[in-house]
Amino acid sequence: MHVQEWLDSVPAAAVYAVVALVIGLESLGIPLPGEIILVSAALMSSQHSGVNPVVLGVCATAGAVIGDSIGYAIGRRGGRPLLAWLGARFPRHFGAGHVATAERSFQKWGMWAVFFGRFVALLRIFAGxxxxxxxxxxxxxxxxxxxxxxxxxxxxxxxxxxxxxxxxDWLKRFSYLGLVVALLIGLVSVLVLKRKAKKAQHAEPEPEPVTAGE
Structure with a gap:
């Protein structure tokens, strides 16, 4: 089956649902590749697969807003014990260092940390x-x-x-190869951005300890 025929066979409703669900769960605080899913779906929408980019954008936005709101409610109810519990079970994503970095961003930027956090992998999970x-x-x-x-x-x-x-036109000429290369370019771009964000986090100076007399 040709790539275009395969794309056209995927129900648009299924694409919308998967995008909204994955982004919603990621925004809620579960480490999932929401950005990669969105990029792949947007690429599908440009190839006449029946996926409407406007509807896709609305579904992605709804998933992000609803997921973040649920995460906010969970965080408000669970408090710091919830972060400690998550850190003990998922240290790679919710370790003390990651929590401290995210918390410093919130203390410095306030609500803007929520806004700009949507564009940073770590804060996208932590924001809500x-x-x-x-x-x-x-x-x-x-x-x-x-x-x-x-x-x-x-x-x-x-x-x-x-x-x-x-x-x-380029994708049509190269069929499967073109689609694979385009997806790889998208994945590499996301990984490069994540690596830069991680380096920036490590480069950020740790707050000086407060002595008892201060």
Whole structure:
């Protein structure tokens, strides 16, 4: 089966559901490749597979906003014991160092950490639960959450969609090879951004300890 025929055979509703679910779970605090799923779906929408990029962007935004809101509620209810529990069981994602880095970002930037956190892998997972743990007013969280979700999900969908349109002739010529290369380029780009974000986190100076006399 030709790549285009295979893409056309995938139900659009299934794509919307998977994107909304994965991004929602990631925003809730579960480490999942939401960005990779969104990039792949946006690329599909540019190849006449029946996936509407506008509907895709709306579903991705809804998943991000709802997932973050649920994460906020869980974090507010569970508090710091929840972070300690997650850190003990999932140290790779919720270790003390990651929590401290995310918390410093929240203390420095407030609601803007929620907005810009949507574009950073670590903060995208932490934003909702940590905002709840720190008792950020929900109205501030919601505004930043909605705006960040729209910009991230809508912007990513739009950029990848139009890149896919430009590359459509190239993809048709190379069939499977072209699709694989395009997906690899997307994956490599995401990994490079994650690596840069990780380096920036490690380069950030640790706060000086506070002595008892201060």
């Amino acid at each position: 639960p940590l905002a709840g743990v720190l008792h950020m007013p929900y109205w501030k969280f919601l505004i930043a959450n909605v705006l960040g979700g729209i910009c991230w999900a809508g912007g990513t969908t739009a950029v990848i969609y139009y890149v896919g349109l430009v590359a459509e």
